[in-house]
Amino acid sequence: MSDSLKTGVLLVNLGTPDEPTAKGVKRFLEQFLHDHRVVDMSRWLWCPILHGIILPVRAPKVAKLYQSVWMEEGSPLMVYSRRQADKLARLTQKPVALGMTYGTPSLYDGLSSLLEQGVEKVVVLPLYPQYSGTTTAAAFDGLAKAGKSFSTLPNFSFVRDYHDHPLYIKALAAQVRTHWQKNGQADYLLCSYHGIPKRYADNGDIYPQHCEATTRLLGQELGLDDSKIGMSYQSIFGREEWLKPYTDKTLEQMPGKGISSIDIMTPAFSVDCLETLEEIAVEAKQTFLEAGGESFRYIECLNDVDDHIQMMADLIANA
Incomplete structure (x- = not known):
C-alpha cells in the first residue's frame, strides 16, 4: 500500500446520550x-x-x-473525546474524526467527514485498550454497516487492541504516580474493568486475559506485588454470572482484610464517563467507606493527557 495515500483517523468510542433526560x-x-x-x-x-x-x-x-x-460542554465522554481528537489532529497533522458505535456522531458521520476531506486511507482506532466482542467487534460491525452507504471505500487499517502497548502502560503508570505525588499512596491499587457475562468469555472472548495482562504489566511498571495491586469487574447487569471478582464485593471485603485506604482506577475506559465518575467515584466510594474503609481515592482516566495522545499517535504511525 502506498505511503503517499492521504491518511485520516477515525477515533471510535461507545457513545453517550445527547442530553441528560x-x-x-x-x-x-x-x-x-x-x-x-x-x-x-x-x-x-x-x-x-x-x-x-x-x-x-x-x-x-x-x-x-x-x-x-454532566459538564458545561456536554457529556463527559463526548467532551473528553473531542479534546482527544483535537489534540491528536494537532500532533499528527492528520484529519481526525469521532465516530460512536451508538448515538452521535455516528460511525457513518465520522467516516463521511474523513472522505469529504479527501482521505484515502482510514486508521480506525477503537479506544478500548482490551479487546472484547461487546465493544471492539461491535465497532467493527458498525463500521462495516456504515460502509454500505459509500460507493467507494478508503483503505482501512483497524487497531484491534493495545492492552499491553508499552506507551499505554507507561501512561497509566504516570497517571498513578501523579496521583500519588498529590495525595500519597494508599494501601492498595484496585483496577476496575467493565464486566461482561462470564458466558461470553467461556465462548472465546479474550477480554479477561487482556485485563489480567494490563494489570500485571502496570504492577510491574509501578513495582507493586500482588499484595498491593489487583483487579475486579464493574457495571454488572442482569441476573446471569459475569466475570469475577465484582468490584462492589471486592470493596466490601477489603477493610476486613486490613486494607483501610484504596486508590482505584479504571484502565478499560479511555475517557471518564458515567461508569467512572458516578459508579466508581461516588457509588463505589460509598460502598468501601460503609464497609469500614477510611480513605477512597479515584484516579481519573487518561482522557486527553499528553502521554495518552502520544500513545495514540504511535498506534496510528504503526498502523
Missing part, C-alpha cells in the same frame, strides 16, 4: 441494548423485556445519574 437516555440505550454483540438473547424474548420493562424503568433513573456528572 429520560428521552435522551432511552434513545441511546435502545440502540445500545439492541446490539446482538451486547445482548445475545433471542429478540423474541429480549425485545419485550427491553421495551416493556428495562427502558421505561431505567431511563429516568440513568438520566438523573447523567445529570450529576
Whole structure:
C-alpha cells in the first residue's frame, strides 16, 4: 500500500446520550441494548423485556445519574473525546474524526467527514485498550454497516487492541504516580474493568486475559506485588454470572482484610464517563467507606493527557 495515500483517523468510542433526560437516555440505550454483540438473547424474548420493562424503568433513573456528572460542554465522554481528537489532529497533522458505535456522531458521520476531506486511507482506532466482542467487534460491525452507504471505500487499517502497548502502560503508570505525588499512596491499587457475562468469555472472548495482562504489566511498571495491586469487574447487569471478582464485593471485603485506604482506577475506559465518575467515584466510594474503609481515592482516566495522545499517535504511525 502506498505511503503517499492521504491518511485520516477515525477515533471510535461507545457513545453517550445527547442530553441528560429520560428521552435522551432511552434513545441511546435502545440502540445500545439492541446490539446482538451486547445482548445475545433471542429478540423474541429480549425485545419485550427491553421495551416493556428495562427502558421505561431505567431511563429516568440513568438520566438523573447523567445529570450529576454532566459538564458545561456536554457529556463527559463526548467532551473528553473531542479534546482527544483535537489534540491528536494537532500532533499528527492528520484529519481526525469521532465516530460512536451508538448515538452521535455516528460511525457513518465520522467516516463521511474523513472522505469529504479527501482521505484515502482510514486508521480506525477503537479506544478500548482490551479487546472484547461487546465493544471492539461491535465497532467493527458498525463500521462495516456504515460502509454500505459509500460507493467507494478508503483503505482501512483497524487497531484491534493495545492492552499491553508499552506507551499505554507507561501512561497509566504516570497517571498513578501523579496521583500519588498529590495525595500519597494508599494501601492498595484496585483496577476496575467493565464486566461482561462470564458466558461470553467461556465462548472465546479474550477480554479477561487482556485485563489480567494490563494489570500485571502496570504492577510491574509501578513495582507493586500482588499484595498491593489487583483487579475486579464493574457495571454488572442482569441476573446471569459475569466475570469475577465484582468490584462492589471486592470493596466490601477489603477493610476486613486490613486494607483501610484504596486508590482505584479504571484502565478499560479511555475517557471518564458515567461508569467512572458516578459508579466508581461516588457509588463505589460509598460502598468501601460503609464497609469500614477510611480513605477512597479515584484516579481519573487518561482522557486527553499528553502521554495518552502520544500513545495514540504511535498506534496510528504503526498502523
